[in-house]
Amino acid sequence: MLLTMILLLIGLMALSVPVAVAIGLAGLVGVATFSNLPLIVLPQQAYIALDKFPLAAVPFFILAGNLMAAGGISRRLVDLVESAIGDTRGGLPVTCIVVCMIFAAVSGSSVATTYAIGAILIPAMVAQRYPVGFASSLQATAAELGVIIPPSIPMILYGVAASAPVGDLFIAGIGPGFLIAAALMVFVLIWSRYFHNPGKLEKKPVQPFMVSLRRSAFALFMPVVILGGIYGGVFTPTEASIIAVFYALVVSMVIYREMSIIAMVDVFKRSAISSAIIMFIISMAGLFSFILTRAGIPAAISQWLVENFDSAFMFLLAVNVLLFLIGMFVETSASIVVIAPILAPVAIAFGIDPVHFGLIMIVNLALGMITPPFGVNLFAAAAVGNVSLHRMIPYLVPMVAVIIFCLALITYFPMISLGSLYLFGMR
Numbered sequence: 001m002l003l004t005m006i007l008l009l010i011g012l013m014a015l016s017v018p019v020a021v022a023i024g025l026a027g028l029v030g031v032a033t034f035s036n037l038p039l040i041v042l043p044q045q046a047y048i049a050l051d052k053f054p055l056a057a058v059p060f061f062i063l064a065g066n067l068m069a070a071g072g073i074s075r076r077l078v079d080l081v082e083s084a085i086g087d088t089r090g091g092l093p094v095t096c097i098v099v100c101m102i103f104a105a106v107s108g109s110s111v112a113t114t115y116a117i118g119a120i121l122i123p124a125m126v127a128q129r130y131p132v133g134f135a136s137s138l139q140a141t142a143a144e145l146g147v148i149i150p151p152s153i154p155m156i157l158y159g160v161a162a163s164a165p166v167g168d169l170f171i172a173g174i175g176p177g178f179l180i181a182a183a184l185m186v187f188v189l190i191w192s193r194y195f196h197n198p199g200k201l202e203k204k205p206v207q208p209f210m211v212s213l214r215r216s217a218f219a220l221f222m223p224v225v226i227l228g229g230i231y232g233g234v235f236t237p238t239e240a241s242i243i244a245v246f247y248a249l250v251v252s253m254v255i256y257r258e259m260s261i262i263a264m265v266d267v268f269k270r271s272a273i274s275s276a277i278i279m280f281i282i283s284m285a286g287l288f289s290f291i292l293t294r295a296g297i298p299a300a301i302s303q304w305l306v307e308n309f310d311s312a313f314m315f316l317l318a319v320n321v322l323l324f325l326i327g328m329f330v331e332t333s334a335s336i337v338v339i340a341p342i343l344a345p346v347a348i349a350f351g352i353d354p355v356h357f358g359l360i361m362i363v364n365l366a367l368g369m370i371t372p373p374f375g376v377n378l379f380a381a382a383a384v385g386n387v388s389l390h391r392m393i394p395y396l397v398p399m400v401a402v403i404i405f406c407l408a409l410i411t412y413f414p415m416i417s418l419g420s421l422y423l424f425g426m427r
Contacts, residue, residue, distance in 0.1 A: 005030050005288075019331045020277070023338075024284040030291040037294075042287060049286020049337070050279060052160045053238060058153050059275035060241030064248050065109050066267045066274075068222075069116030071252020071259040076216035077102050078120050083212040090192030092128055093138055096121045097184050100142040101149055101177065105223035106244055109153055110146035110369055111274075114139060114377050118384040126385075130196060136385035137370075137395040140377040141403065142184060144366045147332070149177035150227065151237055154365070157282065157336045158358045161289075162344035166237050168355045170230060171424055172417040176359055179416060180406045187402050218251045231424065278333055285337035293341070305346050312350040316411050319343060320364055327368025331376070335365050352414075359417040363407050370400060 005026045012022035024046075031037050068074050081098045085091040096117065103113050118139040125135035147154045150170035159166035207215075226244050229235045235243065252259040259267075309315040326335050340361060347357040369377040372389065378396070382389055410416050 004033075005291075013330075019334055020280040020284045023281070023288050023334060027284065027287040027291055030288075030295075034295065035291070041290075045287045045290045046283040049283045049289075054156050054160050054166055055279070055282065057151070057156055057238040057241035058278055059271065060238075060245050061106075061151060061153055062109055062112060062274050062278075063268065063271040064106055064241065064244035065103070065112030065116060066271045067245065067248035067252055067259070067264075068103065068106060068219075069112070069119070070263055070267050071248060072256045073219040073222065073248065073251060074099070074103055074116045075120055076212075076219045076256075078117070078124075079207055080209075080212040080216040080220070083207050083209045090189040090196075092121070092125050093130070093135075093188035093192060094185050096125070096138055097142045097145075097181055097188070100139075100145050101181050102220075102223060104143075104146040104149040104177070105151075106226055106248075110143045110366065110377050111380055113143040113146040114380040115384060117143065118381055122381070122385045131391075131395065132385050132387045133391035133393075134191075134196075134395040136381040136387050137392045137399055138184075138188065139384070140370050140375070140381035140392075141396070141399040142181075143377050143381070144369055144403070145177055145181060147366050147369075148173050148180060148359075148363060150174065151230070151240065152362070153278070154332055154336055154362045155358065156237065157333055158340050158362060161337050161340035162354060162358065164344070164354045164358055167230065168421060168426060169358050170237060171420045171426065172355050172359050173362075174420045175416045176363055176406070176410045179409065180363075180403060183402050183406050184399070187399065191398075218255055222247055222251070281331055281334045282337055285334040289338050289341060292338075306349060309350075312352055313412070315346070315350050316352070316360065319347075320360070320407065320411060323361060323364040324367060327365040328371045328375075330368070332365045332368055335368070336361065353418060355421070356414045356417045360407070360411050363403075363410055367400065367403055367407070370396065370403075 008029055009022050009026040012025060013019060017025075028042060031039060031042060077099050078095065081095045081102075082091070085095055099117050099121070100113050103117055104110075118136070122132070122135045122139055125138075126132050146152070150173045152170070152173060155169040155173060156166055158164060159169055222244070225247060226240050229243065230237055230240050249264075253264065305315060305318070309318060323335075323339070326339065340358075343361070344354055344357060348354055369375055372378065378389065378392065382392060
């Protein structure tokens, strides 16, 4: 059963069938062929997969990210970081990473981060004679922080799928997010110093720091409100997503006055489409997961893992290899919803903290966003930079290596993730 469904899933995706449709059709075949269940369970289980309150945060965080991009908030963040870093060699790539961190602290979406920040910084890096392949690859990679720095849509999905506390996952994402950001900064500074020769460039006028700080004050206050409210217990992550939308609307339309009613309608339309795509994937993945669970496949996989790996070290190594391969071919949201209920109980049986395991899963599957053939960040950055994929690959490979190195540290040093929980008195 499992082999047939997986082969069908891979075959459909190879034929360019949308991921959600491929998962749903594989689930349909599983119900019709390998069970005596009535077909009414298909819409029933698809609905049950979406009938979870934390999932309400997904469309609102997507909308908040798009409002930030359209309302001038992201551009002001770029200006602030540029004025702080100054005209140092490698300063613009570092600006890209820092701004992606700040933007990720509100949007929760790597694709939204790629479009919002890439539209500003990819052309800026190209103007500074950075290769367009390097600029686009860096943007795609740095945008990965959108699902690691809290809040994060994949963290919400993992929390729902594995029954893990979403608030703990958010806080645990701080350490891994900063580690990856710091590693990328070191890489781009070394690359800019030894491999980038821009020649003589005209000095770009940069705003004084205090001027940029004043102009971006409301933009900077946004993550303070959102994250401060979550960690301070004022509101839940789901409620925070609505507050993020309200704040972005007020700042964009009333304070900065850079977004018209027509632009706002377009933002709502794009956000609705993006949200519908993700929700469709989640519903179909829920159906797929239900069929596998009913057939006893998760239990069989768990038993196989326990019998064949006698230590947490080897189990985590095997899981990382498995997740890396899956992330290359399956969309992150779908992977989490399908795989987390299978692997999380096994991880707990090996004595691995479920929150720590969640960060391992999310960081690993986030790599799938920048690796072919289904790297959504990769294709988004290529579209923004108007560059072909083969021109990005030479620059992308070392960046992926940097993330893999960070993943190894996150995997085998749990305090990188759990340290924040102890710091906030949650453990």
